[in-house]
Amino acid sequence: MENIRTIEEINDKIKKGDAVVVTAEEMVDIVKEKGSKVAAKEIDVVTTGTFGAMCSSGAFFNFGHSDPPIKMEKLTLNGIEAYHGNAAVDCYLGVTKMHPERRFEYGGGHVIEELISGKEIELEATAYGTDCYPRKFLKTILTLDDLNQAILCNPRNAYQRYATATNSSDEIIYTYMGKLLPNYGNATYSGAGSLSPLSNDPDYETIGIGNRIFLGGGIGYITNEGTQHDPKNKLGTIMVHGDLKQMKPEFLKGASFTGYGTSIYVGLGIPIPILNEGLAKKTGISDEEIKSNVLDYAVGRRSRPVLKETNYAELKSGKVLLDDKEIPVTPLSSIKESVEISNILKKWIEKGTFFLTAPVERLSRDRVFKPLKVASEIPLAKEIMDVAVTCKLSDDIDTVAKKIIDENVNHVAVVDEDYRLLGISTSFDITKAVATGKTKLSDIMTKNVITTKPEDSVNICAKKLEEHDISALPVVDRDNKILGIVTSEKISSLLGKE
Amino acid sequence: MKVALRINTEKVTDPIISTVILEKKARINILSAQVDEKGGKVLLEVPDEKTEEIVKAFRDSGVDVEVGKIIEILKDKCVECGHCITLCPVDAIFFEKDYAIGLDENKCIQCRACLDCCPTRAIKL
Numbered sequence: 001m002e003n004i005r006t007i008e009e010i011n012d013k014i015k016k017g018d019a020v021v022v023t024a025e026e027m028v029d030i031v032k033e034k035g036s037k038v039a040a041k042e043i044d045v046v047t048t049g050t051f052g053a054m055c056s057s058g059a060f061f062n063f064g065h066s067d068p069p070i071k072m073e074k075l076t077l078n079g080i081e082a083y084h085g086n087a088a089v090d091c092y093l094g095v096t097k098m099h100p101e102r103r104f105e106y107g108g109g110h111v112i113e114e115l116i117s118g119k120e121i122e123l124e125a126t127a128y129g130t131d132c133y134p135r136k137f138l139k140t141i142l143t144l145d146d147l148n149q150a151i152l153c154n155p156r157n158a159y160q161r162y163a164t165a166t167n168s169s170d171e172i173i174y175t176y177m178g179k180l181l182p183n184y185g186n187a188t189y190s191g192a193g194s195l196s197p198l199s200n201d202p203d204y205e206t207i208g209i210g211n212r213i214f215l216g217g218g219i220g221y222i223t224n225e226g227t228q229h230d231p232k233n234k235l236g237t238i239m240v241h242g243d244l245k246q247m248k249p250e251f252l253k254g255a256s257f258t259g260y261g262t263s264i265y266v267g268l269g270i271p272i273p274i275l276n277e278g279l280a281k282k283t284g285i286s287d288e289e290i291k292s293n294v295l296d297y298a299v300g301r302r303s304r305p306v307l308k309e310t311n312y313a314e315l316k317s318g319k320v321l322l323d324d325k326e327i328p329v330t331p332l333s334s335i336k337e338s339v340e341i342s343n344i345l346k347k348w349i350e351k352g353t354f355f356l357t358a359p360v361e362r363l364s365r366d367r368v369f370k371p372l373k374v375a376s377e378i379p380l381a382k383e384i385m386d387v388a389v390t391c392k393l394s395d396d397i398d399t400v401a402k403k404i405i406d407e408n409v410n411h412v413a414v415v416d417e418d419y420r421l422l423g424i425s426t427s428f429d430i431t432k433a434v435a436t437g438k439t440k441l442s443d444i445m446t447k448n449v450i451t452t453k454p455e456d457s458v459n460i461c462a463k464k465l466e467e468h469d470i471s472a473l474p475v476v477d478r479d480n481k482i483l484g485i486v487t488s489e490k491i492s493s494l495l496g497k498e
Numbered sequence: 499m500k501v502a503l504r505i506n507t508e509k510v511t512d513p514i515i516s517t518v519i520l521e522k523k524a525r526i527n528i529l530s531a532q533v534d535e536k537g538g539k540v541l542l543e544v545p546d547e548k549t550e551e552i553v554k555a556f557r558d559s560g561v562d563v564e565v566g567k568i569i570e571i572l573k574d575k576c577v578e579c580g581h582c583i584t585l586c587p588v589d590a591i592f593f594e595k596d597y598a599i600g601l602d603e604n605k606c607i608q609c610r611a612c613l614d615c616c617p618t619r620a621i622k623l
Binding site: 051053105174178179181185186187188253254255256257258263265318328329330331334335336339 | 575577578579580581583584585593596597598614615617618619
């Protein structure tokens with residue numbers, strides 16, 4: 001695509017106050033109404049924005065030297081352990097590191113928010129003492145102004161798009177995608193859709209290493225492709241850094257996800273120079289055109305089952321249709337703040353206080369995001385399950401007792417004519433029935449059966465067996481049809497083999 | 499109107515609510531009630547036109563009463579993500595047109611479902 005203007009020309013216009021800047025949200029309608037050719041002629045810059053929990057985030061600090069000096073070995077900031085494997089008074093504080101007593105409620109992200117809010121932070125450090133750094137203990141109170149450098153450094157931010165999370169199980173689950181209600185009771189998504197920076201430049205023509213960006217209310221830079229950058233699946237990411245001393249607590253907020261841990265919300269915005277018609281067209285991308293897979297987060301596996309493909313327009317409507325059920329869905333990112341960020345960036349450029357940069361290097365377009373190579377594979381429920389011995393609800397106790405003896409099992413699954421699980425009865429239940437004179441199977445069987453899915457790993461099976469103090473788990477499909485049974489004896493025998 | 503009662507341990511066994519219902523001939527809906535070693539906590543829905551006299555009757559019988567404000571979203575903490583919206587069983591929390599968080603205090607039943615889902619702990623009951 002032939003370029004119609006250069007970044008230098010745009011910066012000249014910004015200097016004169018003549019640059020035409022619109023937000024990515026406004027650009028959708030402009031391209032729809034006028035077409036990409038006219039839009040490219042009229043618009044110089046499109047601003048994007050996103051504001052979501054970004055768990056990879058953290059900050060580098062330099063404290064300066066005390067007298068006598070110390071080579072810190074272990075250090076905490078407001079009780080949160082910082083990583084100290086570098087020089088004497090440097091450290092990296094990760095946002096997901098939790099306070100040992102206030103777990104899930106207070107973590108590294110909260111410390112960073114408090115620092116930029118001007119609050120005092122307690123630093124405590126210990127050391128083994130060296131000839132050059134003799135001090136062994138230090139405790140002091142610091143504010144952001146006292147630090148030499150405080151640099152936000154986030155290896156993976158601004159996911160191009162993200163998955164939508166829901167929960168098929170019959171229990172509430174707490175995840176990094178929030179609190180997910182049982183039986184597809186709700187869903188959450190992340191990302192700002194049509195405002196998402198990388199979705200507006202999906203071939204990474206203008207977004208690349210060296211770009212000046214809006215970060216946490218101040219100025220930041222893109223320093224690399226992000227970790228887990230996955231361009232072929234339109235799941236690009238960027239690594240960013242910026243001076244915390246410029247940032248504002250409205251755009252950098254500590255977060256707590258119950259049962260998962262702490263994190264931080266990061267506000268990030270990138271301006272896209274409209275160098276050619278292609279970029280005008282790409283920045284006109286609408287919410288409908290950005291897809292998100294609805295995943296079942298009840299499945300504790302690396303690849304969670306895709307229940308359907310949705311898009312950000314459906315997600316922003318507040319309901320996502322799954323089979324015939326309308327599931328309430330909301331973001332975990334903030335749409336309102338994302339719009340706000342794109343507007344602030346627009347104002348900065350219009351006022352001539354923010355200039356555009358060409359990338360020094362482009363982001364990779366063919367990097368592959370590989371899974372972890374592990375030495376031993378963990379077996380799945382479907383691989384270790386035994387054939388389930390079943391009976392009908394109408395069977396009498398004698399029949400079930402005979403099955404237990406003939407098949408040499410402890411559990412008999414009670415199923416309907418389509419093999420859907422109705423209950424389970426154990427040899428203990430049968431003994432109890434005889435002792436108490438009960439004859440109907442429905443009176444003695446367990447009706448609220450704890451089950452597992454065929455794709456669940458043996459770890460999940462073991463966790464369920466232990467948590468519920470039971471000895472077998474029927475394996476069922478999505479329609480609750482029985483596929484087999486995983487017993488604690490089987491899991492024990494697997495461990496015995498090793 | 500929502501009315502929250504705090505009943506001290508000495509009065510917890512008294513039939514205070516039923517007395518007020520009978521005396522004031524008011525249709526009072528008990529939304530939640532908890533009793534523990536610190537006393538009783540009750541959330542009521544009372545008819546708007548009788549709120550004043552009902553509140554007075556409870557106060558006269560020695561109960562701490564709080565009217566109206568039963569849920570608050572702290573604006574300086576809230577990032578307006580909206581996660582609480584899907585957790586609210588009575589649609590008391592919703593998105594405004596510009597994706598700001600809207601709150602209808604009258605609908606809240608203090609079920610607490612939203613409390614532990616809020617990433618910035620911005621909801622207070």
